[in-house]
Amino acid sequence: xxxxxxxxxxxxxxWREHPVGPVIPEPGTADRYETGxxxxxxxxxxxxxxxxxxxxxxxxxxxxxxxSAEKMKGFNLRHCKGCGICARECPKDAIHMVNxxxxxxxxxxxxxxxxxTGREQTS
Amino acid sequence: MPRTVALIGTDAxxxxxxxxxxxxxxxxxxxxxxxxxxxxxxxxxxxxxxTEMINAESEHSALSAAIGAAAAGARVMTATxxxxxxxxxxxxxIASGMRLPIVMPNVNRALSxxxxxxxxxxxxxxxxxxxxxxxxxxxxxxAYDNVLQAVLIAEDPNVLLPVMVLLDGFIISHAVExxxxxxxxxxxxxxxxxxxxxxxxxxxxxxxxGVFDGLGGYYFExxxxxxxxxxxxxxxxxxxxxxxxEISGRHYDFFETxxxxxxELVIVAAGxxxxxxxxxxxxxxxxxxxxxxxxxxMFRPFPERDLVKALSHVKNVxxxxxxxxxxxxxxxxxxxxxxxxxxxxxxxxxMLNFIYGLGGRDLSRNLIRQAVDSCKLAAGSNExxxxxxxLGIRD
Ligand code: SF4
Ligand code: SF4
Numbered sequence: 001x002x003x004x005x006x007x008x009x010x011x012x013x014x015w016r017e018h019p020v021g022p023v024i025p026e027p028g029t030a031d032r033y034e035t036g037x038x039x040x041x042x043x044x045x046x047x048x049x050x051x052x053x054x055x056x057x058x059x060x061x062x063x064x065x066x067x068s069a070e071k072m073k074g075f076n077l078r079h080c081k082g083c084g085i086c087a088r089e090c091p092k093d094a095i096h097m098v099n100x101x102x103x104x105x106x107x108x109x110x111x112x113x114x115x116x117t118g119r120e121q122t123s
Numbered sequence: 124m125p126r127t128v129a130l131i132g133t134d135a136x137x138x139x140x141x142x143x144x145x146x147x148x149x150x151x152x153x154x155x156x157x158x159x160x161x162x163x164x165x166x167x168x169x170x171x172x173x174t175e176m177i178n179a180e181s182e183h184s185a186l187s188a189a190i191g192a193a194a195a196g197a198r199v200m201t202a203t204x205x206x207x208x209x210x211x212x213x214x215x216x217i218a219s220g221m222r223l224p225i226v227m228p229n230v231n232r233a234l235s236x237x238x239x240x241x242x243x244x245x246x247x248x249x250x251x252x253x254x255x256x257x258x259x260x261x262x263x264x265x266a267y268d269n270v271l272q273a274v275l276i277a278e279d280p281n282v283l284l285p286v287m288v289l290l291d292g293f294i295i296s297h298a299v300e301x302x303x304x305x306x307x308x309x310x311x312x313x314x315x316x317x318x319x320x321x322x323x324x325x326x327x328x329x330x331x332x333g334v335f336d337g338l339g340g341y342y343f344e345x346x347x348x349x350x351x352x353x354x355x356x357x358x359x360x361x362x363x364x365x366x367x368x369e370i371s372g373r374h375y376d377f378f379e380t381x382x383x384x385x386x387e388l389v390i391v392a393a394g395x396x397x398x399x400x401x402x403x404x405x406x407x408x409x410x411x412x413x414x415x416x417x418x419x420x421m422f423r424p425f426p427e428r429d430l431v432k433a434l435s436h437v438k439n440v441x442x443x444x445x446x447x448x449x450x451x452x453x454x455x456x457x458x459x460x461x462x463x464x465x466x467x468x469x470x471x472x473x474m475l476n477f478i479y480g481l482g483g484r485d486l487s488r489n490l491i492r493q494a495v496d497s498c499k500l501a502a503g504s505n506e507x508x509x510x511x512x513x514l515g516i517r518d
Contacts, residue, residue, distance in 0.1 A: 002327065002328050002329065003328045003330075010341070013341075013344070014344070015343075015344035015345070015347040015351075016348065018341060018344055018345060018348065019321070020222050020283055020320070021220070021221045021222035021283070021332070021345075022220070022221065022332070022334050022336065022345060023332055024330060024331040025328065025330050026330075027328070027329040029331070
């Protein structure tokens, strides 16, 4: 079992209580950190073009490509920061980037402030 | 059984590295350090060590690789000089901020411009606030001994800071000297094995290193902890020196004193100049002058209290600096810090600063005599004023 790191009171910690050096001893904590808020461009999948090669999955720096049952399903918008790497690397041009504001008008995007979890898929 | 050998300083360092057998050595050549990594690379090629040697494309990359390897839990060393150290600047602070026990010999060489490959201390003195422990060496023996001790100082759980071992370019690095090496078994026992903490290679507990402080702001707390580590380093330096004395018979401390007890005038210096000064002190003593020397070994942490204690009975102190602060008539770094150390004291010696040997200019016995004459003059005049003298300058 990986270490659990209880930092619930980190704001009250004195300097002696932090780990030595900027280390986070528990793995996977970035999952709790929303990077989707930075996004100004949103990736849109054209499912009919996708051949499920997972090139996008390999390249995505934020592990924001959602895969299930060996199929590329879309994007985790809580973590997708809109860098566009997936769109550029996709060998089938199955991903294109659209303006985030435009995207919000085009479709129902359930970001947290809109009452959603932010984890909904866009396609 | 120790082995008595004749080696150039850089080979003495390489011998220490062979005995340490670091897991990873990323390096980039620069005069006069090159000979260290050349000899060490041959040792790697000959299979004398198990080290993964990485030929980096710059010093910035060399220290970056060292930082990554150290975070992965490896025992890591590299070496550099002058411009190479300058190119490492960004990473120096990251190594100390991430509390990684990297050991790095720095062969002291003047920083450009004008370009100059010879010794002064401007390179490492520029890094004096980078959070690295800094140990000076007078000769090849001390450089070798310092490198072995540096490993344990850096890895002390109360410290966990990188260590720079300083040796004067060419004067120590390229001159053949007689020295005693520990036998390999004794050296290896002394060094022991590193117990890594939060290793990046720990698949059971994979940690994140060097993470973004966030906008919440804990940077201040991390820096306070780092400051404490440097305070703790003094005790570790002394503890490791004690352990080293047991196996080597050679005694080290924050500084070494020579004929200091009844001295009225004391020269404070660091590095190879101490050898020349020591021989000059014998001659001046024979002439009836009550003079002594204090050779500083540990510049970081700065042993403020111990220095004050050692020098409080002295009337005149001549501080020899092999670099300048360019701070506007403040003098060299040693002078600035030693003067500050006496601020609260009732009894303060008259202190003169001699900036010498920049760009490798020789410190002759005659120049030391000149410095001593200036001190005598100042002592006679009884007026207190700051004096910064460029010793051996063409005026
Ligand atoms: S790279 Fe393109 S084709 Fe391959 S899985 Fe991703 S979207 Fe589909
Ligand atoms: S835009 Fe960037 S972050 Fe978002 S899914 Fe594509 S590669 Fe990942």
